[in-house]
Amino acid sequence: MTNTLHRFGSRDSLRDDYIIFAMAARGINDQGAPPKLQTFLRLALKHHPINVGNAVKGGIFRASKALTPLAHWRRREFIAPEEVVESIDTCTTVSAVFDDPANLEAFLTELRGADLGISINIAALTDEARTCCQRAGITRHSVEYSLGFHGDLNRLPDRHVLELSTMCGHGMVAHNLAKKMLDWVKEGRRDPRQAATYLAKFCTCGIYNTTRAIRVLEEARVGK
Amino acid sequence: MHIDPRKCVACGNCLAVCPVSAIYIDPVIRRATVNLDECVECYACQNRMSKEDLNPTLVRTIRGFFKLLRIRFDPEPDVCPTSAFAPQQLAWPRSIRQAFSDPCVPHESTGVYGRGTEEVKTNDVTNRVGPGEVGFTVEFGRPAVGARFREVQAVTMALARIGATFEKNNPVTALMPDPTTGAINPEVLDEKVLSAIVEVKTPEAMLPAVLRTVEEVAATLNTVVSVGVAVRCDGDGENRVEKALAGEGYPVFRGKTNLGLGRLSNLDAQATTAGAAGPAGR
Numbered sequence: 001m002t003n004t005l006h007r008f009g010s011r012d013s014l015r016d017d018y019i020i021f022a023m024a025a026r027g028i029n030d031q032g033a034p035p036k037l038q039t040f041l042r043l044a045l046k047h048h049p050i051n052v053g054n055a056v057k058g059g060i061f062r063a064s065k066a067l068t069p070l071a072h073w074r075r076r077e078f079i080a081p082e083e084v085v086e087s088i089d090t091c092t093t094v095s096a097v098f099d100d101p102a103n104l105e106a107f108l109t110e111l112r113g114a115d116l117g118i119s120i121n122i123a124a125l126t127d128e129a130r131t132c133c134q135r136a137g138i139t140r141h142s143v144e145y146s147l148g149f150h151g152d153l154n155r156l157p158d159r160h161v162l163e164l165s166t167m168c169g170h171g172m173v174a175h176n177l178a179k180k181m182l183d184w185v186k187e188g189r190r191d192p193r194q195a196a197t198y199l200a201k202f203c204t205c206g207i208y209n210t211t212r213a214i215r216v217l218e219e220a221r222v223g224k
Numbered sequence: 225m226h227i228d229p230r231k232c233v234a235c236g237n238c239l240a241v242c243p244v245s246a247i248y249i250d251p252v253i254r255r256a257t258v259n260l261d262e263c264v265e266c267y268a269c270q271n272r273m274s275k276e277d278l279n280p281t282l283v284r285t286i287r288g289f290f291k292l293l294r295i296r297f298d299p300e301p302d303v304c305p306t307s308a309f310a311p312q313q314l315a316w317p318r319s320i321r322q323a324f325s326d327p328c329v330p331h332e333s334t335g336v337y338g339r340g341t342e343e344v345k346t347n348d349v350t351n352r353v354g355p356g357e358v359g360f361t362v363e364f365g366r367p368a369v370g371a372r373f374r375e376v377q378a379v380t381m382a383l384a385r386i387g388a389t390f391e392k393n394n395p396v397t398a399l400m401p402d403p404t405t406g407a408i409n410p411e412v413l414d415e416k417v418l419s420a421i422v423e424v425k426t427p428e429a430m431l432p433a434v435l436r437t438v439e440e441v442a443a444t445l446n447t448v449v450s451v452g453v454a455v456r457c458d459g460d461g462e463n464r465v466e467k468a469l470a471g472e473g474y475p476v477f478r479g480k481t482n483l484g485l486g487r488l489s490n491l492d493a494q495a496t497t498a499g500a501a502g503p504a505g506r
Contacts, residue, residue, distance in 0.1 A: 003327070004480060005361075005450070005452050005479065005480050006363070006366065006367065006450040006452070007478065008367070011477050011478075014477075014478060021345075023342070023345055023346060024346075024486075025342060025346035025349045025350050025486065026342070027490060027492075028346070028349045028350065028488055028489075028490055029349055029486060029487065029488060029489040029490055030490065031489065031490045031491070032489070055327070056328065063271070063272050063273060063274040063275070063302065064274040064275070065274070065275050066275070066276075066277070067274050067275060067276040067303060068276060069276070069278070072300060075274075075300075093345075108483075111485070112485070115485075116485070117485070117486060117487045117489050118485070118486050119345055119346040119347075119348055119349060119482060119483075119485065119486035120482075120483045120485045120486070121345050121480050121481060121482050121483065122480070122481045122483065123478075123479070123480045123481075124478070124481075125477055125478055126466075126476065126477060126478060126479045126481065127477070129479075129481040130461065130481065133461070133481065133483060134461075138483050138484070138485070139457075139459070139460065139461040139484065140457050140461040140481045140482065140483060140484065141347065141348045141456070141457060141482045141483060141484025142344050142347040142348065142353060142454060142455065142456050142457060142481075142482040142484075143344075143454070143455060143457060143463065143466070143479050143480070143481050143482070144343070144344045144359070144361070144452045144453065144454035144455075144479050144480045144482075145452065145453050145454075145455075145465075145466065145469060145474070145476045145478075145479040146450070146451075146452055146475070146478050146479050146480075147435070147451040147452065147453060147469070147474045147475065147476075148450070148451070148474075148475055149366075149367065149448050149449070149450055150438065150439050150442040150443070150448065150449045150450075150451060151442035151443065151445050151447055151448040151449040152443075152445060152446055152447060152448060153448060155369050155446075155447070155448055156367070156369070156448060162367065165367060165368055166367045169366065169367075170327040170418075170419070171243045171266070171325075171365075171366060171367060171368035171418045171419060172243065172266070172268045172272060172327070173243075173368075174240060174241055174242055174243040174245075174268065174368060175243075175367075175368055176239070176240040176241075176242070176245060177240045177241050177301075179240075180240045180301060181301075184301070189298060198301055198302050201272060201274075201302060202241065202268060202272045202302075204271075204272070204327050204328055205327065
């Protein structure tokens with residue numbers, strides 16, 4: 001989940017963005033990991049995450065593989081979170097996205113008590129993550145800081161596009177699609193929630209923060 | 225990736241979803257076409273777009289009729305109406321594109337999905353970055369620009385020259401016949417991928433030298449590079465590197481925090497690495 005590390009945005013833009021994920025290390029604690037990963041997600045679901053995902057099988061927002069013209073008006077935009085939990089059958093990475101630190105904190109407290117024995121990471125504002133940990137009685141072990149983008153920055157699009165597209169660090173949310181959704185929202189062809197849902201479907205791991213995406217789209221619509 | 229011209233109706237939906245803009249409408253055949261030199265085989269189009277299986281002739285006729293009347297219709301932007309994608313069999317070295325671009329495919333060298341490396345995410349049990357050390361993740365092509373291994377090699381050779389140690393369990397290191405030189409297998413140098421993560425580890429004192437080297441070489445490349453710096457915290461959850469980075473003007477307000485809740489549990493791992501990692505080593 002290096003894909004959670006380099007989300008573009010100012011401190012303020014990232015204020016409602018907390019991804020917590022669990023994974024086992026190959027050859028160290030991966031034996032019997034799938035049930036622990038399922039427990040992680042089931043505990044997370046008690047605390048109102050806005051997205052959950054299995055990095056191998058996908059998140060709650062998924063593409064439909066057998067649409068018909070009649071289905072367009074009743075498309076299933078997302079699957080039940082329990083389906084994501086049930087899909088864990090191998091040693092994968094699972095994640096939950098929160099838009100409220102209080103919910104993350106409550107989850108952390110419960111997670112600590114569950115003592116799953118697999119690695120847990122939070123990708124978020126580092127001081128906010130630290131505060132959540134401290135309140136849950138956890139001392140952080142390691143930190144990886146995002147130092148941003150370097151190289152030929154002329155190849156990057158504008159800030160609203162980057163804020164939307166970098167929420168999938170695997171690059172599955174194309175800059176052009178983010179730009180298209182921004183334009184469609186400005187033109188009134190789709191509302192921010194619909195646009196955020198389209199974008200979230202391209203994020204394979206289920207780490208796309210639709211709350212933040214809706215906010216970014218709303219701000220961009222009025223030229224903020 | 226190929227697009228079947230018999231099925232494609234040139235709706236243009238797939239153009240926007242391609243992370244590297246490799247899909248275009250060919251003005252001669254009037255069908256969506258993939259620039260195979262730029263395509264990184266990420267399968268975002270094939271795997272992430274929703275699909276219908278409409279009759280192509282019917283759809284072309286309807287589209288043509290609407291066009292004639294200057295009517296703009298509003299199709300769902302994430303749908304391929306005729307399921308026109310046709311994945312090709314990928315042979316070496318092109319197969320490496322998918323391995324480094326499609327997060328649903330595990331890397332052969334490490335067995336890890338996504339970008340193929342656990343980096344600091346499992347540091348609580350692997351001890352990959354220990355006290356007094358700094359781990360660097362230098363990700364080429366991110367965000368969603370793509371990079372060729374020739375560009376990756378420019379940086380890896382520079383890092384090797386200053387004495388950085390490449391992480392063994394990493395897919396890019398696996399492409400180096402001799403990691404002490406940073407040179408990458410020449411067969412793959414022209415292959416383009418969506419992302420390639422180089423991981424090196426150095427003593428803390430080398431932090432400025434590594435960052436300077438990466439920035440200087442990256443400035444000469446035709447791509448972008450995302451840089452991460454990983455450190456181990458002390459018993460109070462503190463580290464000196466954060467302050468040092470902030471002092472150098474780097475943004476350190478966002479990152480990834482390993483909570484240290486993992487522990488060894490595989491029986492064979494306990495037998496071979498008892499005491500080497502985990503919270504006891506903090």
